[in-house]
Amino acid sequence: MSEPPAASLDAPLDPPGPLRALLEIYDEGFTCDTWGGVETALWHLAEGLREHGVEAEFYRSTEGADLGALAERVGRERVDAVFPLVESPLFAGGASPAATGEDRPEVRELRRRVVRIWHDVSRLSPGLATPPPCPVHTPGAAGPSGGVCTAAGVFPDGPAREVFLRDLPWTRCFGSRTYIPWAVDHLPPADLRDPFGPVLLQLGKTSVDQARVCLERLTGAGLPVRVVFATWSKEGRAARELVAPYAASGAVEVLDSYDIRTEWKRVYAGARLFVLPSVFHETFNFAAAEALQLGLPVATLGDCGALADFASLRAETVTELMDAVVARGESVRPARRPWTGWREVAHRYATLIAAPRRAPALGV
Numbered sequence: 001m002s003e004p005p006a007a008s009l010d011a012p013l014d015p016p017g018p019l020r021a022l023l024e025i026y027d028e029g030f031t032c033d034t035w036g037g038v039e040t041a042l043w044h045l046a047e048g049l050r051e052h053g054v055e056a057e058f059y060r061s062t063e064g065a066d067l068g069a070l071a072e073r074v075g076r077e078r079v080d081a082v083f084p085l086v087e088s089p090l091f092a093g094g095a096s097p098a099a100t101g102e103d104r105p106e107v108r109e110l111r112r113r114v115v116r117i118w119h120d121v122s123r124l125s126p127g128l129a130t131p132p133p134c135p136v137h138t139p140g141a142a143g144p145s146g147g148v149c150t151a152a153g154v155f156p157d158g159p160a161r162e163v164f165l166r167d168l169p170w171t172r173c174f175g176s177r178t179y180i181p182w183a184v185d186h187l188p189p190a191d192l193r194d195p196f197g198p199v200l201l202q203l204g205k206t207s208v209d210q211a212r213v214c215l216e217r218l219t220g221a222g223l224p225v226r227v228v229f230a231t232w233s234k235e236g237r238a239a240r241e242l243v244a245p246y247a248a249s250g251a252v253e254v255l256d257s258y259d260i261r262t263e264w265k266r267v268y269a270g271a272r273l274f275v276l277p278s279v280f281h282e283t284f285n286f287a288a289a290e291a292l293q294l295g296l297p298v299a300t301l302g303d304c305g306a307l308a309d310f311a312s313l314r315a316e317t318v319t320e321l322m323d324a325v326v327a328r329g330e331s332v333r334p335a336r337r338p339w340t341g342w343r344e345v346a347h348r349y350a351t352l353i354a355a356p357r358r359a360p361a362l363g364v
Contacts, residue, residue, distance in 0.1 A: 018053065018054075018055055019053065019054045019055065019080045019081075019350065019353050019354055020054070020055045020056075020057075020077060020078060020079045020080050020081075021046075021049060021054050021055070021056045021057075021079065021080060021081045021082070021083065021353055022056075022057055022058070022059050022073075022074070022079050022081075022082045022083065023042050023045070023046055023056060023057070023058050023059070023082075023083040024058070024059055024060070024061060024064050024082075024083060024084045024085045024088055024090075025039070025042055025058045025059070025060060025061070025085070026038075026039075026060070026061055026085070027060045027061050027062055029058075029060065030043060035259055035260060035261070036230075036231065036232065036286070037119070037284070037285070037286035037287070038085070038119065040186065040260065040286055041119065041182055041286070042058070042083075044183070044186050044342045044345075044346075045342075045345065045346060045349060046058065047342075047346075048342050048343060048345060048346020048347070048349075049346050049349060049350055049353075051343070051346065052346055052347055052350040053350070054349075054350050054353060061085065061087070061088065064084060064088055064089075064090060065089070067089065067090060067107055067110065068104065068106070068107060070082070070090070070110060071104070071106040071107045071109065071110035072106060074106075074109070074110050074113060075106050075109065075110075079113060080113065080353050080354075081113055081114075081115050081161075081352075081353040082110065082113050082114050082115065083114075083115050083116075083117060084114060084116070086116075086118070086119065086120055086122055086123060087122075090110070090111075090114060091114075091116055091123065092123065092154065093153075093154045093155030093160065111159050111160065112159045114159070114160040114161070115160065115161045115162075115163060115352065115353075116160045116161070116162050116163065117163045118162065118163065118164050118165070118171070118283060119165065119182075119283055119284065120280075120283060121170070121281050121283065123153075123154050124150065124151060124154065124170065125281065128279075128280040128281060129279070129280070129281055130170070130281040130303065130305060131150060131151075131170035131281070132150055132170075133150075133169060133170075134149055134150040134151065134169070134170065134172070134173050135147055135148070135149075135150075136148070136149040136150075136173070137149060137172045137173045138169050138172065149173050150170070150173065151170070151173035151174065156173045156174040156175065157175055158175070158176055160176070161176050161178070161352065162174040162176055162177040162178065163177075163178050163179075163180050163349075163352070164177060164178070164179050164180075164283070165179070165180070165181050165182060165283045165284045165306065166179055166181060166283070166306060167179050168305075178348075178352055180345060180348045180349060180352070181284070181338070181340045181345065182284045182286070182289075182338075182340075182345065183338065183340050183341050183342040183344070183345045184286065184289040184290050184292075184293045184337075184338050185293070185341045185342055186261075186342065187260075187264055187290055187293045187294060188293075189293055189294075189337060190293075190294050190295060191294075191295035192265065192268055192269040192270065192271075192294045192295050192296070193270075193271065193272065193273075193294075193295045193296050193297075193334075194270045194271065194272060195272050195329075195330045195331070196272060196330065197224065197270040197271050197272045198223070198224035198225055198226040198253065198270070198271055198272065199218055199223050199224070199225050199226070199271065199272060199273060199275055199325060199329060200226045200228070200267070200268065200271035200272075200273065200274045200275065200291070200296065201214060201215075201218065201225055201226065201227050201228070201275045201276075202227075202228050202229065202230060202274070202275070202276045202287055203227060203228075203229055203230070203235070203236065203239035203242075203243070203277075204229045204230025204231070204232075204233045204235045204236025204237075204239050205230050205233065205235060205236075205276065205277065205278035205279065205280050206235065206277045206278060206279050206301075206318065207235065207279075208235065208238045208239065208242055210277060210318040211235075211238075211239045211242055211243075211277075212242060213318045213319055213322065214275070214277060214318060214322055215242070215243065215246055215252070217319070217322035217323070217326065218322060218325070218326070219246065219251045219252065221326045223325075223326065223329075224253070225246075225251070225252040225253070226252070226253045226254075226255065226271060227243050227246075227247075227252050227253065227254050227255070228255045228258075228267060228287075229256065231257070240256070255267060260286075260290070264290065264294070268290065268291060268294045268296055269294070271296055272296075272329050272330060273291075273296055273297040273298065273299055273312070273313070273325070273329050273332065274287065274288060274291035274296045274297070274298050274299070275298075275299045275300070275321070275325055276288055276298065276299070276300050276307065277300060277301050277318050277321060278300060278301060278304040278307055279301065279303075279304070280304060280305070281304065281305040282304050282305040282306050282307035283305060283306055284306050285306065285307040285310065288300070288307055288310040288311075289310060289338050291310075291334075292310055292334050292335060292336070292337045292338065293337055293338070295334060296334060297311075297312040297313065297329075297332045297333060297334040297335070298310045298311045298312060298313075298334070298335065299311060299312065299313035299314070299321060299324065299325050299329070299332075300313075300314060300321070301314065301315065301316070301317075301318070301321060302314045302315065302316050303316075309335075310335055311335065312332040312333060312334060312335055313325065313328065313329070313332055
């Protein structure tokens with residue numbers, strides 16, 4: 001898919017003057033040992049916005065739970081855009097004011113300033129699988145909804161502005177949509193691969209039974225294995241218990257936690273490839289993109305959204321994927337590195353934040 005043309009990175013925002021943005025972060029902030037893709041993205045987005053003249057600040061999830069208090073802050077500080085986390089009630093969309101008690105003018109104004117970044121599909125697909133085709137917005141789709149938009153429950157007609165990481169069928173339910181990718185140039189491009197080094201295996205995005213297949217097949221073939229976890233998921237927590245006896249026996253190396261900002265060599269250096277069996281619909285995957293940035297091929301399952309685009313090895317089942325890793329993991333080459341940088345990403349967001357000033361008819 002070709003990217004839309006980007007505005008010049010040196011083009012001034014119009015009209016001039018300070019723009020303000022608030023970005024929601026988890027209560028743990030940026031000091032936790034489970035720093036992941038969301039934290040990486042928000043940190044670098046905020047840093048980039050500041051370089052483009054946007055006054056970007058963070059607020060914690062507990063601070064955003066009271067929409068009235070958040071709305072008062074937005075009005076008092078003349079905030080132009082608010083970026084809630086996907087889990088936030090603010091991200092859920094504006095229901096009928098009579099039904100929610102949100103009929104106060106300041107809360108309505110808050111919702112007009114919301115920018116929803118769809119970095120996962122949990123609001124559309126509780127199991128995190130690919131959202132089904134929409135019978136309203138997908139030409140020729142024969143979905144099960146009987147003519148009801150599959151995104152109707154998240155208020156795709158606004159007033160929020162919508163950001164998606166790439167153009168996919170399920171994004172077309174949203175009229176006010178923009179496509180802005182993520183970036184990975186927070187890590188320097190390098191070639192850290194050792195084709196005879198350990199298999200770097202991330203667990204936590206597939207079942208425990210499938211995780212067991214991965215471990216048994218790789219260790220049974222005599223391959224060295226380095227394990228990391230998707231720490232946020234219940235599958236990741238269960239995988240930790242599964243891996244413990246393998247680690248105790250020395251069969252695998254476990255990196256239970258790390259700070260990707262400073263310990264990326266500890267995670268990726270010397271590995272032969274990065275293996276991520278995921279049954280989720282990935283809108284982006286930082287670990288896979290970072291692996292490519294550092295010269296490692298990626299292996300994953302076939303139906304996993306954007307993650308599959310990073311892969312050199314793909315298979316329909318975990319068993320087939322492990323067979324391919326054992327047979328060909330030494331010889332595969334990495335796919336092309338992601339090309340978009342954080343400076344360009346931040347400029348696109350700064351332009352999006354400024355856009356309502358140029359178009360007051362949007363209601364902001």
